Amino acid sequence: MQPNLARQDETVPETAPELPSARQQAVLDAVLALMVEEGDQLTMDAVARRASCSKETLYKWFGDRDGLLTATVRWQASRVHAGRYALNALDVATLRESLQDFAATWLEVIASDTSVALNRLAIGHAGSRKSNLGGIVLANGRFAIGERVKPVLEAGRAAGLLAFDDTETAFRTFFGLVGRDIQIRLLLGDALPLDAGEIRRDAGRAVEQFLALYGRA
Amino acid sequence: MQPNLARQDETVPETAPELPSARQQAVLDAVLALMVEEGDQLTMDAVARRASCSKETLYKWFGDRDGLLTATVRWQASRVHAGRYALNALDVATLRESLQDFAATWLEVIASDTSVALNRLAIGHAGSRKSNLGGIVLANGRFAIGERVKPVLEAGRAAGLLAFDDTETAFRTFFGLVGRDIQIRLLLGDALPLDAGEIRRDAGRAVEQFLALYGRA
DNA sequence: GCGGCGCCGTACCGTACGGTACGGTACTGC
DNA sequence: GCAGTACCGTACCGTACGGTACGGCGCCGC
Numbered sequence: 134m135q136p137n138l139a140r141q142d143e144t145v146p147e148t149a150p151e152l153p154s155a156r157q158q159a160v161l162d163a164v165l166a167l168m169v170e171e172g173d174q175l176t177m178d179a180v181a182r183r184a185s186c187s188k189e190t191l192y193k194w195f196g197d198r199d200g201l202l203t204a205t206v207r208w209q210a211s212r213v214h215a216g217r218y219a220l221n222a223l224d225v226a227t228l229r230e231s232l233q234d235f236a237a238t239w240l241e242v243i244a245s246d247t248s249v250a251l252n253r254l255a256i257g258h259a260g261s262r263k264s265n266l267g268g269i270v271l272a273n274g275r276f277a278i279g280e281r282v283k284p285v286l287e288a289g290r291a292a293g294l295l296a297f298d299d300t301e302t303a304f305r306t307f308f309g310l311v312g313r314d315i316q317i318r319l320l321l322g323d324a325l326p327l328d329a330g331e332i333r334r335d336a337g338r339a340v341e342q343f344l345a346l347y348g349r350a
Numbered sequence: 351m352q353p354n355l356a357r358q359d360e361t362v363p364e365t366a367p368e369l370p371s372a373r374q375q376a377v378l379d380a381v382l383a384l385m386v387e388e389g390d391q392l393t394m395d396a397v398a399r400r401a402s403c404s405k406e407t408l409y410k411w412f413g414d415r416d417g418l419l420t421a422t423v424r425w426q427a428s429r430v431h432a433g434r435y436a437l438n439a440l441d442v443a444t445l446r447e448s449l450q451d452f453a454a455t456w457l458e459v460i461a462s463d464t465s466v467a468l469n470r471l472a473i474g475h476a477g478s479r480k481s482n483l484g485g486i487v488l489a490n491g492r493f494a495i496g497e498r499v500k501p502v503l504e505a506g507r508a509a510g511l512l513a514f515d516d517t518e519t520a521f522r523t524f525f526g527l528v529g530r531d532i533q534i535r536l537l538l539g540d541a542l543p544l545d546a547g548e549i550r551r552d553a554g555r556a557v558e559q560f561l562a563l564y565g566r567a
Numbered sequence: 568g569c570g571g572c573g574c575c576g577t578a579c580c581g582t583a584c585g586g587t588a589c590g591g592t593a594c595t596g597c
Numbered sequence: 598g599c600a601g602t603a604c605c606g607t608a609c610c611g612t613a614c615g616g617t618a619c620g621g622c623g624c625c626g627c
Contacts, residue, residue, distance in 0.1 A: 156604095172477030176584060187605045189587075198585065250477065252538070257474040259539035260389030260467065267539035275531055275538075306559065309530035313522045315535055316493055321492075322476035322484035344525065346559055347478070373574095393614060402573045406617075415615065 155206060157194060161186040161208040164201065168250040173257070177201075199264035202254065206266055209251055210273035213242060218285055223292040225348075226268050229340055236311045236336035239278055243316045244327045248274075252320055279304050296349045303347055310339040364533075370425060374411060377401040378425040381418065385467040390474070416481035419471065423483055426468060427490035430459060435498075437505040442565075445506045446557055452499050453528045453553035459491075460533045461544045469537055496521050514567045520564055528557040 151162060155304055163184035177198060181188045195201040218231045242248050252270060259267035281303050289295035297303040320323050329336075370378060380401035385392055394415060398405045412418040426450040435448045459465050469487060476484035503553050506512035535542050544552075 172479075173474065174478070177586080178584075183607090185605080187607085189589095189606095190604060192586065193604090244551065248439055252534075253473050253477050254512040255389065256470050256537045260470050261391070263390075265539070267537075271535065271538045275535060302555075305530045306527065309528075310523065311526075312531075312534075312573090313526035314529075315556055317469075317492060317529075318488065320473045320476065320484075320490045320537075322482070338519075342563055344564055394616080395614075398576090402575080404618095405615090406576095407574060410574090431572085473621065 137209065155203065156186075156213075157204075158208065160186060160191070160194070161205045162293075164205045165209060165247055165250075166237065168205075168254060169246045172250070172253075175202075177256070181340060194219070199266075202258075202266060203264060203269065206251060206269045206273075209247060210269065213273065213277075215250055218281075220284055220288040223288050223294065225294050228285070228289045228292075228294050229344065232307070232340045232343065233336050235278070235282050235285070236307075236339050237332055239311055240327070240332045241314070242274075243312065244266050244319065244325075244332070256320070275308070279308070282307065295347045295349050307339070307343050309335065310342050323337075354497070356429050361414075370421065370459075373403075374421075375425065377403060377411070378422045381422045382426060385422075385471060386463045389467070389470075392471070411471070416483075419475075419488065420481060423468060423472065427466060427486065427494075428449070430490065430494075435502055437501055439509065440505050440509040442511050445502070445509075445511050446561065448502050449524070449557045449560065450553050451478045451498075452495065452502070453524075453556050454549055456495055456528055457532070457549045457552060460529065461536065461542075461549070465491075468534050469533075471540070473537070482498060485498055492525070501523065511566055512564045514564050523563065527559050528553065537546070 152158075160180070164175070164180055167183050169180055171179065177188055178193060180201070181191055191201060195204050218234075219227060243252075252274075255266040257272040258264055279301075283300045286297070286300055286303055286307075288297060290297065295303070315325060315327070369375075377397070381392070384396055384400050389395065394405055394408060397418070398403070398408055408418060412421050435451075436444060456488055459471075469491075472483040472487040472528055496518075501518045503512060503514070503517055503520055503524075508513065512520070532542060
């Protein structure tokens, strides 16, 4: 009766520590695959069929549909975090490289089928009350990358390479220069071609523009 | 049987010329209001009740649910277009003012409850095939403003105030500097406070940054 | 006045889907 | 061997919602 995975709870932060079992991970991967392929036809029956498990098991593990979706979003989020960056003895080349890496990684993420499908789902649910999928996606997307980029920006400022008053504002400018209209166009179904080369060029351009605005050289 | 409003048709562009009758406009306004208030509880029953009309009439006028939604999106889009801008004899003050005005107007639009609700709906539908709501929203949002800003940018270049090779790239940079993370955060349900003063400051900052990157003075 | 029309309100239908129940099967500990 | 457990497959239930049918009423042309 009680789901053995953490149900979303108002007091619990958006990042859950518990990892699902291997079988559960397979189920969540099935959800992700189905989400990408079928869009909004994400029925519990379809998930059970795709994952070769019974609906009863789904409900036992995840509580209800929202629990399953929440677990899926968390599961996907748990795979995105990566990368550590030098923060002291920063020179301009390293700073540029770090920012470029952030930008390219971020573009890859938001351009991926999985991210698009996940964001669509979360945005759809953001309209109704209950089940804070949007909050989870934000916490693990926009805000997570913010918390990882801002130390780099501040290290750049400490090293005399960047000049800004408010770190948050500087980061949001960086975010805008990188993302531009890409995410909204993809979410709305625009077939925006974005291969690896394009991403690298976009990331480079964004970093150069950011340095032009905030660089001190 | 046949809906007397233009049904979406693959060959028809995303901007329909026909205007709905006054009564139909009232119905579409009811849809918009309901969309904002109830989020995804947008049932045909609720619309009929809210608009004090019968479901039969809804189906007669709009064909089916998608037809109603499409008509609603078009109806909202038909109210957004506005503003004419000087393109010749451009000086830097006028250019700055025009861009600032574009930025502020755009921010007001994407921050409005109606836009958020409409974009959520269109994004939700972009996942499934059928009914190109996403395309309509894109055509009347992102692309419409692009077509209106780009002549201003080119006029600025012709007047020797701006320097860029590709207008589209320059516009996308402008778009990113203005929008930053605002739209995605609002769509995902973040309670981002954005009053008129904030919008004006944001627009001003975006324009200054854009001029710093592309200005020639 | 009257037939026809357009529309409101409501009752109704079919289906899709979230959620539950249950029988059958494989595996594990004793 | 056997009880217990975990889980698969499937059948089932209730409800919400898209779509249709129909009675009634006001309005317009004649």
